[in-house]
Structure formats: structure tokens, C-alpha cells
Amino acid sequence: MTSRSGAALVCAAAAVFALAGTARADDAATALLRKAFDAPTKVTYVGEVQSMRFGQNRSEVEIYRVEHQAPNLTHRWYLAPRVAYGDSVITRGDTSYTVDMNKNVIVVSKDDAIDDRIAVDNNFTLLTANYRASFGPDDSAAGRMTHVIVFENAYTGETTMRLWIDTHTGVVLKKEIYGANGSLIAAMRFTSIRYVPVIPSDMFSLPRRVPTVQGGSHGAPINNLSVAMKSAGFSVREPRYLPEGFQPLAADVSDVSGVRTCHILYSDGIRTISLFENARDAAVNLTRFREAHVRFEDHDGVYAEDGPTLLLAWSESGLHYTLVGDLALGELTRIAASVVP
């Protein structure tokens, strides 16, 4: 399996080369970024992480303890939110085990993309093509010295992300992502970290006497968009407009309650959008969200917010579409309007 990122390797690469001239990043910053990409495979640590996403009406916080043994064993213990307290996720290579203490069950799922060099390289290329990386003033995070890399969008000039990278180990100790208006939309930071030579292996073993169940996967990732579209059983449509730098990264086709659904992920290396399509007239059920209406071109769409994430749904000539992403509503409707037969 190459990867779901292989999906659009060809078109992504084409765009990347076209951009190489304009988006040449600070070489030293890029080298440090490369080190940060590779750090998890080389550095073993234990720490505590706070991760936040900010919405207009609601924000989310996750706090977890993390034990990471290079190259690919990780155990995350959730301290917050309350509903996840005590649960943990053990990742061994490309397989994740979510231990739900409340339901006394372990859900096993596999992600081919995680265990994939090409996926990571491709993301690195995408990120450095779409964002100019430069050094900000050095800072500290979690009590350690860090170099700060600032990512400026190559097309809009907006500062989109800052990474605080441990000067010694390359581990990203803090991350901030900003929206179009400069507001903070997501942040992650280690509140503490300790580098250790080795973590006892039983830290990554599963609790006994807890039954395991197979979790749904995303559907097999398909490394060729046209193949994914063919297997959907209906003619999948793509947007003609995407914000600058966005490329299709991955696709999968799955049956959701008997409704065949095609999912395509687009990214510019930091921001992501998903487009879902089904041909069964299966509308989105927004009962648990505050539903709002929006009119664009000649469509009546519904949308809802989930923290900083927006979901926009509409139908057109027998197909039902849902667009999900951390973008402004105006951007989403512009993308939606460009999805035409």
C-alpha cells in the first residue's frame, strides 16, 4: 500500500515544482522542519500535552499524557475532556488501539497512511511549497530552548502557523495555527516533557481481559483518485475552485449505513478540507447541531459549526454533498459553488 497521500502525488508534485521558485524557504528553517518531521522516529519521551481548537461559539480542549518510544510506539492517556478521562490510545506502527475503560472494550483500527514514508515526504513537500518558513525569535517551551519557525502563506502572505521546535531534539513542543483574520484557531503545547532512553514495553501492551473489536477504518485508502471515483459507483465530482495551494491528498469510499460515500481530502500542508458525496439522497442529519441556512449560486445549503470546523451540505442533481473544513463560510461556499457536473 503506498498511501492515501499517494492519491494525488502526481498532481501535487506538478504544482510543487511549479511553485519551487516562488516558495523557496529559508534553507536552515527548512532543514530544521525536516528534523521536526523525523523527530518522532528518533526521540523517546514522556510528557503532557494540551491541545485546543477555538471556535466562535465553542472551543475544545484535550489534555493527555503521552509516552512515545521511537520509532513508532505511542501511548496517550486522556485526562480531558471528561468524557474521555481514563481512556487511552495505544499506537503501534499503523495500528491504533483505543481503550475505552467505560465500555470495557478495545477498538482496533489501522491507518495505512501513518506508516508511510511517502505520505510524510509528500506532506513535507506540500507544506514547504505552500508556506514560506522563516525563523522567528528563539523562545522556550515546556522549559526547553526552542527555535521558532513562522509559516507564511506563499499566496496570501498571511502568517498561518508557528512551530516551537526543541533545539536539541527537533520535537515540536508548541504549535499555533491562525485563521484568515489572524485569530488563533488551534494550539498545541507540551506542558512538560522528559526525554528518556527507553520506556518499559508494557507501557504499550494492551490491558488483559478487555475484549477487542474491529473499529471501522476509513475504508481502504485508494492511491489513485480516478480509481476511488470509479469504485464509488456514481460519477464523483470535484470542485473547480480550491484555495491556492490545496491539493487532493487522499480518498476513500465507504458504506455508511448502506449509503456509498466517497470522501476526498484536500490540504495545503496545514489546513484541510473534506468533500463527501453520495448518490442516495442521504441528507445530513444536524439534529445535534445548531443548523443554519445559506444560499449560494442557486443552491440552498445548510451549515453547522463544530468548534472551528464548519460543515456545509447541499444537493444538486441527485448527488448529496458535504464539505467539512477549518475555513471561513465564504471560502466553503465558493468551493461548493464550483462543484458542478
Place this chain on the structure above:
Amino acid sequence: MQHPKPEQLTDYFYAALAPEADAAVHAHLAQCASCATAYDDEAALSSMLRRFANDSERELPRSVVDGVWERLANERPKARMAAFLGAVMRPFVAIPAAIAIVLAAVFIPQYAAQRDLPSIDASYYLQDHAAMAATVPFGVRSSVPAALVSNNDDDNAPATFAIANDEP
């Protein structure tokens, strides 16, 4: 302690003894070869059963699932299959970003459909988006560690640098 009875060994194996008895058997096994052998035999019997279970594991035949829905549909001729299938999200737990929603959702049915057409709960889209987006290492949805790559290249072998944690 005297040699434990076979029943006690079995109970010990299943961790069903009271703490004092458990400790006593534990201590005895460490210094009595014949009981240790008997205990190993208990364990071997269990592992044989588990091995048999693994080897003979079967997939759920599709006909069973179809049969269930068919019977339910026949009981209520007017109920369309579509109504049965409405508003369901598939189980999905892999990526921590989605963990909270998912854990709340498992067996707390709350996906009431408003009409008889099939519909897909918004949570499904949000979770699937979160899961796939999490594979973008420094993206909005990534968690720590940012990317996990298993790679056999020698130059990617764990580095052996020593790091002082109290570094200034």
C-alpha cells in the same frame, strides 16, 4: 505451605483466589518444581484453547445480518429498510481528535432521524474528516507525535544522543 490442591491451582491461574491465598500459592510455586509444572500445565491447557479459538475464528456470515433485517422488515411490512438504516454512523475510533465524540456516541443512541429518508449523522462527517486530516503531520488536526513513520533505513535508526532534562 502444603502443596496447593489442583482446584486451588486452577483458581490461582484464573486470578480467583483471595489475596492471602493468592500470595501463598505464588510463593509456593516459586520454590516447588512439581507444582510449578502442574501450573504450567494449567496454562498450557488454556493457551491450547485460545489457539484453537484463534485458528477456528470465523467471519460473521452476511446471511445472518441480512436475515436479521429481513425478519424485522417482514414483521413490519410498511417499514422500509431505508428507515431502519437511517441516521447511523459506523463505529469509528482511531484518531484522538474524534475520541470524545465517539466515546459519547457508542451505545448512547441519539441519532433520531426526522424523516423516513436515509440520512447520515453530521458526526460521521466530522469524525471521518478529523481522522483523515490527522494524517497531515502539522495540520490543524494532528496530535502528538506529529507524524509516526516506521522506516527501516539505517540512517533513521533511533539516535543515541544523551539529553539532560535539566538543561537551562
Place this chain on the structure above:
Amino acid sequence: MGPRKATEPPTAEQAAFLERAIEQYGKATYNFAYRLTGNEADARDLTQEAFIRVYRAWRSFVPGTSFTSWIYRIVTNLHRDELRRRKGRFYEEIPEDNAPQDFGGNKPLAVEPIDEYVERQLSEPVAKALAALSPDQRQVVILADIEEYSYQEIAEIVGCSIGTVRSRLHRARTQLRKLVQAYSRS
């Protein structure tokens, strides 16, 4: 909140519950049923019937408790009912205090460490030996060794006392040793 009557129209919620239950626990339930019954046809019927019960009684499931225990209990009860119905044809009651039986034409059973059998991967004899246990014994062995439940949990699933679980399990294991050896020999 009591179980819904079957005459009430099914809700999408109820269907969602069933769909999710089948997706997550269908395979485990089917395998449990297969090991209890020893054949696929009965396992299919049993699994199907169990999920229909799940559908009807979905409101009596207490969120936060183990779903697996609940459905195994349903399967166990259905199996017991079915055996009673078929009694005489399939069900040979073996008394709780059954004496060791002879197998394979009165051949004496040599004592041989079980390890050697494990190494030989004798899944056939294990299947036969399991099938030769009484249904009650088979149940506790499957729950204890294959499903790895505690005595307490088994007692709840099977609906008996912990003492009964313990004694059934001891007898079952003694039987099983002999049976496996006997079938491996023949």
C-alpha cells in the same frame, strides 16, 4: 423505561442501535455461538435470534455496562432453551458430579503433559473434546479461557453462583485434558 413492545414502530434510533451492535459485536457473538453449538448452522440461527432480541430489548441495555456480557447472556439463554426443546436428540445431561468417563473403547488414559499436544496443534481433537463436554461445562470453559471472563462475570452471564462456575470449570478442565488426549490418540 421498559423494553419497547414489538408493535411500536421501529425508530431510526433503535435501528441505529442494532446496526452498531451487529457491526461491533456480530463477529464475536457468532464465534461465541459457534463454539457453544459446535456447528455453523446452529450458530447462524442463534446469532440471528440474539440480535433480534437485542433489537426488541434495546432499551433495557444499560449504557456503560458491557454489551458483550449482555449479548452473551442472551445467546446462552437462547442456547439453553433450544437444547431443552431438542432434548433427547442432542442434549445429554452429564451430572455435575460425573465420574471420569472412558473414551476410545476403554483404553486407559496415559498421563502425558498437555504441552506436547499444544506443540502438535491439534485443533481437531480440541474441537471434538469441546463438543464432548456437557453444554454447561463447555459454556464456562469458553467464557473463562477463550473470552477471558472472571468467575464473577461468568456467573452473571450464565446465571448461576460463583461456586457453580468454579466447580463446573474444574470438572470441565479435567474432562478436557482426558478428552483431548483420547481424541489425539484415536
